[in-house]
Amino acid sequence: MTATALAAHGVSVSYGHRRVLDRVDLRVSGGETVGLRGPSGSGKSTLARVLALLHAPDAGHVTLDGQRVAGARHRLPAALRTRVAVLFQSPRAATDPRLSLADIIAEPLRATGTPVEQARARAAELADLAGLTPDLLARRPHAVSDGQLQRACLARALVHQPAFLLCDEATAMLDASTQAHLAAVVTDYQRRHDAGVLLITHDPALMSRWATRVVDLPVPPRP
């Protein structure tokens, strides 16, 4: 049994002719918070997408607990995919405006065939953990603030008890209090489940406060 770890090995990604990642290695172990730093366009978000198993790299590969992951997205079995969760910068862009917050949180459970009652109970439990009051759960995204919607996204990210949580500028648009609250929820979850966290942020104060280890991505080669 290998220790819990999510790792990129020699990962390269290009968009058209533009190479954004060039043979990048990164390892996130259970229990640690790795801060990922780099200038705009250095491929931080792309690396997060690769590690989240949402984007298959052009070269190199990802390992999960030492096992090589072949493919990405729905080519992977749900049991594998759900071990990594992502929290994106914009909760508006990451939620379906037609769904209530309760349905948004429960969506990953329905997608994997969890019975409705069970999914509802689990969603309520996580909403509470993320600091959402029950009256908010019936609302749709347009009727809540960005901070409240990001709390729902965090609850959704934790719904399958992921071993790894990737936060891509997840608190950049939030006020200081909401940011501190979300960080506390993530840290508490991490402690209880020995989860690994990847933290992408431009804020040096947040980085030094939250990350246990910081990795710099090199500036991308200009075409």
Add this chain to the structure above:
Amino acid sequence: MTTAAPSTAPTTDSTHRPALLEVDGLTVRFHLRDAVVHAVTDLSLLVRPGELLAVVGESGCGKSVLAHALLGLLPGNATVTGRAHLRPPGAAPLDLLDCGERRLAREVRGRLVGLVPQSPATALTPVRTGRRQVEETLRAHGHPRRDAPVLADRLAAEVGLDPADLDHYPHELSGGMAQRLVTALALAPDPPLLVADEPTTGLDRPLVDHTLDLLRRRCDAGGAVLLITHDLAAAQRVADTVAVMYASRVVERRPADALYAAPAHPYTAGLLDALPERAFRPVPGHPPMLTALPDGCAFAPRCDRATDVCRTPPAPEPRGPGRVACHHPLLPGAPA
């Protein structure tokens, strides 16, 4: 409803230059089918030439509504009361809330009050390149056609864009580049007052600092800026004065140095404590819904200093050269 707040010029303010913008008792309500949103309540503030006033607060506290009210950009279900006197140099003073759409459109928006909008994606014309939009704005404000390309390049450089990036369509720009483009558009007519609504969204730290320093330089050259932001560190970097909004009201408005060194309102203290460079501790509880605000102090349910008297709304009281609306303000030097 607006109470008849005393509108005498606050002689306690440190400079004696007349205010460029003086907002007095601004109240905005949105009427929904089954509720009334209390978006801005009895808000008073002033901005002097050369001053950068930052309005800070969490999302949904009403700070963007303030910007839109000043520019007459609120939707039809809004009612606005109060006054917002603008005294532009070399032009007749006017009340922004009472001068009519025609005058706002012809004289005010862009010319006297520029707006850097919060969401660049919805503010740009998708079918024209950035350059066409900047040059069109320059020409509309009296610059000869032949000067426009050079001025556009200069504006691009000023906001931190490669002039070559102007030749792209908005969808070809990253969020941060689009944000810089709308900033360039707002600067093109060189308005005496610039309202910047979250102008640093989507920018990385060096560009955030670049944009903030640009706003600061405008003020140092005699312009005035109303900066609306959720980012306390950004406000600390450039603001002369900071107004903290909570649940539709300004709860504390004081010089930035004094406010960051010794916050007077418990909410301000809580927000500062939540910063990662400070305690990184969230303010307990949640902000109230703007459709169901408590009768008294809206922060009382989250405040460890609250007593029975907090069931009545606290009036803004002078504190040094600023104002604080709290029954139990923190005293300078006392532990928070």
